[in-house]
């Protein structure tokens with residue numbers, strides 16, 4: 001892989017500047033949300049964050065535009081005309097009461113990469129594009145990665161009317177409220193003629209790097225997820241009047257299902273599967289009524305797509321047996337199903353090779369969470385760089401990564417994109 005040698009000196013990332021940008025973004029939070037950062041998908045606050053990104057990128061000499069999905073794209077011109085772009089980026093929206101790193105770290109990494117290239121007069125053959133994706137978090141509409149799904153052609157205009165937030169606002173209405181045209185999302189599609197490869201830096205959201213003392217992860221697989229709604233129907237009746245042996249208690253059955261799911265995922269044949277009941281609604285919800293109906297929301301993650309779907313099947317089959325034994329009924333509905341992604345090995349080798357050149361220890365590892373890169377990989381080859389998360393915590397105000405680790409990750413990112421620039425000039429057939 002001599003074509004990937006890092007022979008262009010790249011000045012190092014500036015941890016203080018990275019910290020200052022993270023602080024700027026963290027300040028853009030819903031007023032009154034006392035704990036952590038709240039900046040939900042397709043809100044005015046998310047747009048403000050995109051404006052901060054756009055302003056910085058213009059200062060670094062980039063041409064900036066926003067597509068019909070609300071993604072902000074900044075381009076630094078390449079040396080040669082007609083080549084497809086190399087790209088990096090992540091997202092700027094958050095879950096409610098989030099930390100300040102999930103997604104934002106990757107956008108700040110893109111900004112710092114652009115600064116390093118600009119201030120050092122680095123010339124690359126391919127255009128470099130720095131992307132802030134919109135609406136990555138599924139917290140508001142129940143669909144993750146909306147901005148990157150749209151550019152990958154995975155979300156059609158019709159899909160934008162079906163998904164609604166807790167207030168009943170559809171994705172399409174939210175998009176319109178911030179000046180986007182949901183009927184024109186097809187225009188945002190990325191074409192492989194125009195885009196060559198994508199690398200996303202993200203915080204790990206797990207404790208593998210921290211516990212192994214390795215500063216950089218290079219991702220090989222991204223988990224898929226199968227989401228199901230299980231409905232248990234029993235019989236609501238008086239808690240005092242109904243003897244124990246004559247009950248059809250939906251919540252007692254649901255409790256057994258929760259433990260069943262935990263034990264199935266913990267079984268050795270499912271090593272690597274993660275299955276969770278994240279929400280459980282019991283009706284009628286009265287202390288003096290035996291619960292007649294319970295809804296369980298199940299999320300199954302796996303890096304093995306067969307095992308992911310087989311786990312879902314096993315959960316339903318065994319839960320049906322359990323419900324029959326308890327005299328309650330079970331029905332199930334598939335809410336969402338995303339396959340795991342295998343990221344291309346050649347791109348991973350470029351990033352791993354860059355780590356070696358920079359003397360940065362790394363490990364190859366899977367991602368349990370879904371990411372924009374997973375969607376983008378459907379259109380163009382994509383890679384991911386992980387930086388350590390303190391105690392593995394994410395989607396919480398406690399989420400933390402050190403800016404020194406981030407700066408190390410950015411050094412790898414900035415050099416990897418230049419390595420890709422040279423490699424694809426020699427071997428354009430790779431992309």
Ligand SMILES: [Zn+2]
Pocket residue numbers: 091102103136202371
């Ligand atoms: Zn994220």
